[in-house]
Amino acid sequence: MIQRKINKIISGMKTTDGAGVNLTRIIGSPKFDMLDPFLLLDEFGTDNPDDYIAGFPDHPHRGFETITYMLNGKWKHQVKN
Numbered sequence: 001m002i003q004r005k006i007n008k009i010i011s012g013m014k015t016t017d018g019a020g021v022n023l024t025r026i027i028g029s030p031k032f033d034m035l036d037p038f039l040l041l042d043e044f045g046t047d048n049p050d051d052y053i054a055g056f057p058d059h060p061h062r063g064f065e066t067i068t069y070m071l072n073g074k075w076k077h078q079v080k081n
Contacts, residue, residue: 018056022046032064 010032012024026032027041044052068075 018041019054021054021056022051 010029012026012033013029014022015025015029016022016052017025021044024043024045025040027035027039046066
């Protein structure tokens, strides 16, 4: 087994998306620019419901696949037709 050393530790960047949803952008920030620009990894980690209240207005994903990975809690995703 070959052990490799950690080359760099990059912290996420606090930002907002959608209509003002607070999040931490892990992949897709200027600090982590060595990956495909169409790959994003966001962390939503707050107990304050006001951080999500505005939500995300209608927006096209243009072929992107959205994956939600939850450690605990609940999530309601609604798509309007």
